[in-house]
Amino acid sequence: MITKFKSIKNLAVFKEFDWDSSVRAKKGNNTIEFKKLNILYGRNYSGKTTLSRIVRALETGQISDKYENPECCICITDNADVSQLNFRTHNKTIRVFNEDFIKENLKFIVNPKENVVPFAILGEGNNEIEAEINSLKERLGSNESDKETGLHKDLKSLNALYQAAKKSHSDAQTKLNNLFANKATGRPSGIKYETKYGEVNYNINRLKADIESVKKNTYKPLLDEEKLQADSVLKEQTKNEIPALASLNLKLPECKIKASEAVSREIGRSNKIQELVKDAVLNRWVKEGRKLHQDKLDVCSFCNSPINESRWNELDKHFDEESDKLERDINNLLSEITNEKNLLLNFKIFNIEQVYSKYHTNYALAKQTFKSAVQNYKNSLELIESQLEERKKNILNQQVFKEVIDFSSEVENAKKELADLREKSNDYSNKLNADQNKAKENLRLNEIFDFINDINYFDLIASLDVLKKREESEKDKTDSKQIEINDILEEISAKQKELEDEIKGADKVNEYLNDHFGHDFLSLKAVEFEDEDTCNKIYRFETHREGKKAYHLSEGEKSLIAFCYFVAKLEDVATKDKNPIVWIDDPISSLDGNHIFFIYSLLKTKIYDNKDFEQLFISTHSLNFFKYLQRLPSHNDKKKDRVRHFIIERKDKTSVICEMPDYIKKNVTEFNHLFKQIIECSKLESITDNNYMMFYNFGNNARKFFEIYLFYKYPDASNDNEKLRKFFGEEDIPAVLTDRINNEYSHLAGIFERGQQPVEVPEMKKAAEIIVEKLKEKDEEQFDALMRSVQ
Incomplete structure (x- = not known):
């Protein structure tokens, strides 16, 4: 079924129509949708035909090219939404009666020289073909909802299995998608919101790409030390350049040579x-x-x-001088050694805070190496120092110099290691940004690696694959069964074409004209002729009156023929047994009261009572016709809720669809409706964009109300003004005022300038109040009944 016009834009009076915001229940304010039977009421030019054209586009596949940039979206059960881009993306049979249908099929209405497009219904005879058709139909079974048999029952069972498999697959996929969404963009712990990753544009697609990366055999997750190191890199900020180390001119080799000579120097023993x-x-x-x-x-x-x-x-x-010189030499050498020790003591290296964290381990090792080398160097100096002190104490006796290890190269190498580390740290400032980006990526991928393990990703994917294959398998079975059904339907259609009979189509129209309307002098005739191109026998329908082709048909006759033709065409071979969606747009144009009833009777008995439709829409501008539609059995079927009532309202240049008010739906006479307009006008204080049409139409509404009311109150030959005076009494002013409103504002009454002036609200309101007061005074019982009818 068609459930709603989701949106309509740039289609005649529908400019920016949105169903969900406009079509809401009076009670509960919930969105309402179309049902099996739908009745739409709207005045002329409110947009009824526009809606029928949208639905007819579903039938023909195209809409009028006169609309500029039209847009629409129609929701249909068991189908994707249909838009103006492709009206044929649905599997429904649609049949629409509107003025476009009439112009296309009954061309004589526009041009008397044209004929009626013929159609064929099932003919008689050929029992063997009919038996084959019946056998195919029996195999096909019934497609009635909840009462399916045959292949339709098989299809329903297969479709149920398919839908269950589809739901299982969809639920599993949704569960996985939710896990992905939460990990990628969920607050507050999603990767997108983890500041350390710096991925403000991260989304599910990025997550899936990362999952593919960590699934590869080449990917290795981070060790704990590597994670700590990566975290440290992210915390780094660009450091100041570390100054170069001071020069270190070591003199131990020289001291060693001098000390050896001093310690072993011989002093003369004479004197x-x-x-x-x-x-x-x-x-x-x-x-x-x-x-x-x-x-x-x-x-x-x-x-x-x-x-x-x-x-x-x-x-x-x-x-003597020789011993004094030796002592001076030793003291000088001891002084040099002290200076060397002080040099090392005062030598400063950079601290660990000046070095990037990635080099902290190397720094600690290099510092320890340097410290050990310096200590060894100092120990060698002290060993030389002790030997010099010993010789100084025994200056006259030469001694053997004990060899001392020279650690100068070790100190220099350790210093160079620190210098190299300083250079690396300084150079790293230029690579910090790249390393931080790499650390972010490594940590992110490592977290995703942990994530897919936590959710048992590979088990979920395997399960999804199983569910997908099951869904595809069930779909294949369902599609296969549908193809079998379609093949049988095509076979039935092919065999039915062997029984087609255009003459029966004309006879069916004539049956409706004669039986329902008594027009035995007006009929359609199937005229046989030979096609010039194919030389095949074909038919054309002609309109005949008393045996001759008819011209100059009245508007009422055209309306009758058109609707009878449409109803008969519902039984053609392209429609019968297809359970169509039927839309009937204002079928009672130019008809009198009797014919309006006959139209309703034909609609009820040949369409509604036969139940050969999936959904039925009827639109009208006539409250009189609407009154008959209330008699349809499902009209007040509240229990099953098979009927919906809508009103199409035009406000200035724009129309909307709304739920029909109860005062129209439940008390449907024009008399009640006109009284409602007068009551509302008497209560309004000023014109707004929402109510100005009520003031603008007040003249017509009041005039028509009095024509009905005063006709029954004073059923004599007095004219309208006399009846008004009788009603209002001897007070001439109210009668004259009312008459002015009824005439000037409903007909302009020769005062054409009135049509160029704005509506005078005080006059309208005053007239409405006078009418209400007099009605209550003259006939309080009827007034109370009228009030109850419009509440």
């Missing part, structure tokens, strides 16, 4: 005091005493004995 030579401690003590007494004291401060010249000469010869 030496032997007891002092043999006793180094005593020698040092005497030497210090000599310095304290020389040129100062002549008496020994220790023994208080005089120091004679001879003793001074003896001491001067013992402590």
